[in-house]
Amino acid sequence: MKQMALDIGLAPVPSLDNFVEAGNLDAVEHLRLWAANPNRSPVPTYLWGESGSGKTHLLSAVREALAESGGKVGWLDAGKLHPPEFDENWEAVVLDDCHLYTAEQQAAAFNWFVNAQSPASGQARWVLAAADRPPADLQLREDLRTRLGWGHVFQLHLxxxxxxxxxxxxxxxxxxxxxxxxxxxxxxxxxxxxxxxxxxxxxxxxxxxxxxxxxxxxxxxxxxxxxx
CATH class of the missing domain: 1.10.8.60 (Helicase, Ruva Protein; domain 3)
Structure with missing residues (x-):
């Protein structure tokens, strides 16, 4: 099969403003409030929903919003096979497609989560995560699964x-x-x-x-x- 190069330069950057909120207003308003407030609560946020419900769009939109204000974000998805160590300069940690994590990625996600919530210096960081199922149904190590589900949880609808x-x-x-x-x-x-x-x-x-x-x-x- 011939691989076609996509003209990605023409595609709009994911943002909270170009996400259609229908059926997901509470989740989007929560993300908009948290992303805009440097004094946000460090209580983690978890999004779940079927493929195509907009999880990665929203996570990318939050990363873009934080970057615009000068914030650095740690990003981990299933494609990052060997995640780096937690960086104290990160303002937030974003974990996408958690349901697909390997054992190494789960270990890194747990390490990032713990360091974000209890950093060696400074205030606790926000953790934003997403998967295709509610936290209780995640087939992950128990210490990570329970942490992902103890904060704000929103289901995204198609x-x-x-x-x-x-x-x-x-x-x-x-x-x-x-x-x-x-x-x-x-x-x-x-x-x-x-x-x-x-x-x-x-x-x-x-x-x-x-x-x-x-x-x-x-x-x-x-x-x-x-x-x-």
Whole structure:
């Protein structure tokens, strides 16, 4: 299968403002308040929900918000196979896809959590984590699992059909891409309907359309799939 380079430079940076809050207002308001307040409570926050519910978007948005104010953030996801030691300069610790952590990643996450909550110097740091299931159902070492679940816990809900279409339309507009109703119907009927997969597909289509100098149409989608 041919790997297509995505034009990531055109994709909007995840933020709390460009996240559709429908069904998840409490979680987003909590993150907005915590991210904006340097004197935030260090009580940890845990988000859980199905794939495509926006967990990574929100975690990335918080990291961007803290970085804009000069804060450094420790970030650990399942792709970071050999996590570094805890850094005292971190203002917060973010743990994504906790349900996928290896034994080494779990050990690092536990170390980061303990050091963030009981640092050698300065005030306690905020820990923000996310996974696809509630804390009680995580298949992790017990000392990590219980710590992830003792603070603020929010379930994220998938968007309804109309909301999913609105987000996809907005993402296309942000990239300067015209997406007809016919193409959107085809994407929603023929491909995975979770928002992260649809957004990734749109990015691939945009890159392919730019490379072939064609508009995004159903024949273009079929052509891209055949080439892959």
């Amino acid at each position: 968007l309804a059909e109309s909301e999913r279409r609105a987000v996809l339309r907005r993402v296309a507009d942000d990239r300067g891409v015209f997406l007809s109703d016919e193409v959107m119907d085809y994407m929603l009927k023929r491909f995975s309907r979770d928002l992260s997969s649809l957004t990734s597909l749109l990015e691939q289509l945009d890159a392919y359309a730019l490379r072939t100098q064609r508009a995004i149409t159903i024949p273009l989608i079929k052509s891209m799939l055949e080439e892959e």
